[in-house]
Amino acid sequence: MKSLSAKVTTLSTEVTEAAAAPSPTFVSPRASDRRRASTMAHWLIPAVVIACVIGSWQAVVVLLGLKSYFIxxxxxxxxxxxxxxxxxxxxxxxxxxxxxxxxxxxxxxxxxxxxxxxxxxxxxxxxxxxxxxxxxxxxxxxxxxxxxxxxxxxxxxxxxxxxxxxxxxxxxxxxxxxxxxxxxxxxxxxxxxxxxxxxxxxxxxxxxxxxxxxxxxxxxxxxxxxxxxxxxxxxxxxxxxxxxxxxxxxxxxxxxxxxxxxxxxxxxxxxxxxxxxxxxxxxxxxxxxxx
Amino acid sequence: MQLTSSLPERIAVEPTSEKTTAVVELRDVGLCYAGRPPVQVLEGVNLSVRRGSFVSLIGPSGCGKSTLLRIVAGILPVTSGSVLVEGGSPLQAQRAHRFGFVFQDAALLPWRSVQENVELLGELVGLTPDERRDRSSALLSLVGLAGREHLRPSQLSGGMRQRVAIARALAINPSILLMDEPFSAVDEFQRELLNTELLRIWNDQRNSVLFVTHNIEEAVYLSDWVCVMSPNRGRIVELIPVELERPRASEVRVSPEFLALRSHLREVLVR
Structure with missing residues (x-):
């Protein structure tokens, strides 16, 4: 992950250097989109999983009528x-x-x-x-x-x-x-x-x-x-x-x-x-x- | 194989006392690692580098050229022969801050900005903050990085990082610049550009340079002398003077003299 993103930065700065653009930390829009999407997945997926586990736990306890001293x-x-x-x-x-x-x-x-x-x-x-x-x-x-x-x-x-x-x-x-x-x-x-x-x-x-x-x-x-x-x-x-x-x-x-x-x-x-x-x-x- | 004898006059920047003519003097230098069998890394190396000259060490991988550079810098010891740097031992030269070292990987400190990286050696040798700042800003403009002082190394391209490394090495005003395949990690176009830049910088600073490479064209383009090493026990097999006029424009790369030298070197290296 680290080496990958480092490579991305290097690549993009080389592009800027060649083009002599003023900003040296240019990141292509596609790369930043991808990063945003992966950040979403990074947080959203575990949150959904946790919510599902808690939800089904609640459902099982209620549906089976489990005693509270048991679970x-x-x-x-x-x-x-x-x-x-x-x-x-x-x-x-x-x-x-x-x-x-x-x-x-x-x-x-x-x-x-x-x-x-x-x-x-x-x-x-x-x-x-x-x-x-x-x-x-x-x-x-x-x-x-x-x-x-x-x-x-x-x-x-x-x-x-x-x-x-x-x-x-x-x-x-x-x-x-x-x-x-x-x-x-x-x-x-x-x-x-x-x-x-x-x-x-x-x-x-x-x-x-x-x-x-x-x-x-x-x-x-x-x-x-x-x-x-x-x-x-x-x-x-x-x-x-x-x-x-x-x-x-x-x-x-x-x-x-x-x-x-x-x-x-x-x-x-x-x-x-x-x-x-x-x-x-x-x-x-x-x-x-x-x- | 002494190279001072036939050195062209234009290279002798300070042809005064004997002490100042040879910046680096290697006499019958050998390095042998104990073991079964013992490994002879270098054997019978004689070389003297005149002040202000640019000498390349070229040879296939494992011929001991990088090792030789480290011996000059006093980082590795020798097992036979003697090493003189400005008339003293490499250790004395270390203490007098005579060395500038540039590595294959730029080896910048990732937690420091470009400017702070250039000022590193100044801190180590005790320059005042003002001296360090003056020196670093002058050098950063020399290597074409003015305005990028506050970037971090991770924000730079490979070629830019290597420029920072060169500026860092020059920051303590060393008399000998030791360069260990500094451009082998950048692409061919960057390499040519950096070669031209290096000659421009060298023309400005006039340090002596010991330059390790395995690129024939680079060696010819940059050097006053090309020192060919053989992988067989690490010996110098030939010392080739490059008498192309300076300053050298990159067009010199297609001149007949250049091409002749290049094919000669190729023959020696492939032989």
């Missing part, structure tokens, strides 16, 4: 959500707080460590495999251990969300810092540029699209992680709401808290995407998600 209809879930908005919000706040704190700490550590790894080959060889192994431990297995050793407080939850936020960003940043054009490294070398200058002016900006790919993953993962930790051992938060409403057979509230968690994940993802769009303007064509 509530979308309308009932929406009603429960609005009715319990205050409770949901009160429980969402601690989830947001711990997700954001863990997200910040985990990502900061990942970025610093990746910069160290790129500059010290031996450190990379020593610690990178360990990081990969640690990543393979499932969170649900790690959470009880953290609760036993650190307790059920805020610290445990932050540690868990930080761990979740750490690895995807580390891996992406390593790839990003290594992704620089070899010619550019030679160019910097040919004027005996300092390593700090290579990092600041070359490696760091080159890595930004990769960093944001990592941030997009960890933004949603940190919310999911926070919910799981609350679910395993908590007295408040969306995860606690999930487990509590399950115990109380309050299935509509269970679904409503599920919707709230999902909205939170989407919001986190959206915020990072907006930041990406604003801060990495040269990479706007590739809005693909790397997982």
């Amino acid at each position: 509530p209809s979308p309308a009932l879930i929406a009603e429960t959500f609005v009715h319990n908005a205050r409770t949901i919000w009160d429980n969402a706040v601690p989830t947001i707080e711990q997700a954001m704190t863990g997200f910040a700490i985990g990502n900061l550590l990942a970025v610093l460590l990746s910069i160290w790894f790129v500059h010290a080959r031996s450190a990379r060889r020593a610690f990178y495999p360990l990081a990969i192994i640690l990543q393979s431990i499932p969170l649900v297995a790690l959470a009880p251990i953290a609760i036993v050793t650190i307790g059920t407080g805020f610290a445990t939850k932050v540690v868990m969300t930080a761990i979740i936020s750490f690895f995807p960003t580390l891996v992406n940043m390593m790839r990003g810092l290594d992704s620089v054009d070899p010619s550019l490294v030679e160019l910097f070398k040919s004027v005996d540029a300092k390593r700090s200058a290579v990092l600041r002016k070359l490696r760091w900006p080159s890595a930004l699209p990769y960093l944001f790919a990592g941030l997009r993953i960890t933004a949603s993962a940190s919310v999911i992680g926070a919910v799981i930790v609350e679910w395993i051992g908590g007295t408040q938060g969306l995860g606690y709401m999930v487990i509590n409403s399950t115990y109380q057979f309050n299935t509509p509230l269970l679904w409503a808290s599920l919707v709230a968690s999902s909205l939170l994940v989407l919001a986190a993802f959206g915020l990072v995407s907006v930041a990406d769009w604003l801060l990495v303007p040269w990479n706007r064509t590739s809005s693909t998600v790397e997982v």
Whole structure:
């Protein structure tokens, strides 16, 4: 997608250069039409699919007369959500707080460590495999251990969300810092540029699209992680709401808290995407998600 | 194979002290990568480039011409022989900011505008913002990109990007311009146009140029000397002077002298 659109731009600018037209960023009308059409399809088709799924869900529940404690209809879930908005919000706040704190700490550590790894080959060889192994431990297995050793407080939850936020960003940043054009490294070398200058002016900006790919993953993962930790051992938060409403057979509230968690994940993802769009303007064509 | 001996007088811009005549001096340069078997990339390369001259390195892929360019720039080491750049080591020349490098792909920073790309090296070598701006705007008009300072590289055609790359290389006023197949990614018409442009720019700046190419016509049109390399252990097999008058209009490409040189080079390369 990226290479395709890049090719289109190159082609069209070459046309302008040859014709010596004043505007250097000329795009043929047919190309822009096609782009508009594909943007429509891009948004419209998934929206229709989602609407269909919700519609048929509602229809099945109503037509078969399913009990709400078994599976509530979308309308009932929406009603429960609005009715319990205050409770949901009160429980969402601690989830947001711990997700954001863990997200910040985990990502900061990942970025610093990746910069160290790129500059010290031996450190990379020593610690990178360990990081990969640690990543393979499932969170649900790690959470009880953290609760036993650190307790059920805020610290445990932050540690868990930080761990979740750490690895995807580390891996992406390593790839990003290594992704620089070899010619550019030679160019910097040919004027005996300092390593700090290579990092600041070359490696760091080159890595930004990769960093944001990592941030997009960890933004949603940190919310999911926070919910799981609350679910395993908590007295408040969306995860606690999930487990509590399950115990109380309050299935509509269970679904409503599920919707709230999902909205939170989407919001986190959206915020990072907006930041990406604003801060990495040269990479706007590739809005693909790397997982 | 010394080329300074028979160099025509018009090329000697500064024929004063011995130090200034040869900008690049390669003596019996060899590069061998350890391995089983060891790979001899270059062997017994002798070349001296006089100040202000335009020398092309031509040869088939894998003959070590790009490697030689990187050795001159101090990016790759040699395993035998010696390299002198302006009488010192390549590393000293790096520190004195004597090199301008142009690559096959323009290798521009996509997050920087055209002007910011041209100012990159100035930042690295510590020019003041005023110096950088003066230099970049002068160079951008020289390469025919005045008025496009604020575009991003993605908004330029391949040929325009390569012009930016040339301006960037010239921004620190290097004494040696190293060009590694700079026009091989643009089409034939663009290439001819850029060749003419390059000669015009070179005439203005008067740097020494080491130009790697695998295009015979381009090599003849641009150069004072064409240095033919062989893929067999990376040696220089022939050094051909091009005594076409300068400045060269593009009509020179159809002159009998040009065509004779071209067919001679073709024979040497195909042999």
